[in-house]
Ligand SMILES: *[C@@H]1O[C@H](CO)[C@@H](O)[C@H](O)[C@H]1NC(C)=O
């Protein structure tokens with residue numbers, strides 16, 4: 001039997017204050033589409049085929065001509081330069097920055113709207129860690145509390161310890177089953193080729209390929 005403990009009940013689930021989302025008025029998009037792709041009258045076509053009909057190619061070329069890989073790279077670097085976890089002042093600054101850029105670029109109807117949502121934050125002073133124990137209760141692995149700094153910009157006080165949002169701490173016990181990336185096909189492969197019964201097991205998956213939340217969701221499906 002293996003035993004995985006998530007110790008230090010370090011989670012603080014906060015009903016976060018304002019999270020700012022930059023909204024681009026739908027009117028702009030609809031105006032753009034109807035302006036370039038024909039009159040907004042009922043043509044008897046379904047909306048999708050109406051939108052994909054051939055349009056003035058010079059407009060397409062003009063739009064493509066405006067797209068510049070170097071600008072995309074610069075913008076991406078600028079936007080991801082510092083940590084900006086949802087609901088924090090840094091995220092608010094970033095939202096304002098994006099809104100300002102859009103306004104400068106002449107987009108009408110740019111608004112920033114506050115939302116109140118429940119977010120899950122790690123407790124920096126009491127961070128979680130994962131401890132793996134063997135059958136006799138001896139610790140065989142402890143997760144690291146901070147990720148290694150690989151590039152200078154990662155050395156920032158706003159970088160939070162690794163955590164799994166919205167996951168409570170606990171101490172599950174059971175045989176470990178390695179499920180590769182925890183994808184649908186990985187579970188199917190195991191069920192088909194190993195005739196595994198996942199009831200009472202702990203699945204361990206490697207990071208990558210799909211969203212980590214989906215790994216948990218698929219894992220739950222295969223336990224039931
Ligand atoms: C992070 O920055 C601090 C100073 O702000 C420095 O002392 C430390 O060596 C840096 N760590 C790494 C891994 O670059």
Ligand SMILES: *[C@@H]1O[C@H](CO)[C@@H](O)[C@H](O)[C@H]1NC(C)=O
Nearest residue numbers: 185187188189190191192193
């Ligand atoms: C079971 O294994 C065989 C051989 O590796 C493979 O062809 C088959 O696709 C696997 N089954 C599933 C459901 O992945």
Ligand SMILES: *[C@@H]1O[C@H](CO)[C@@H](O)[C@H](O)[C@H]1NC(C)=O
Nearest residue numbers: 195196197198199200201224
């Ligand atoms: C899996 O195992 C559990 C208990 O060990 C049992 O109740 C269940 O019926 C099994 N499921 C299958 C599909 O064999």
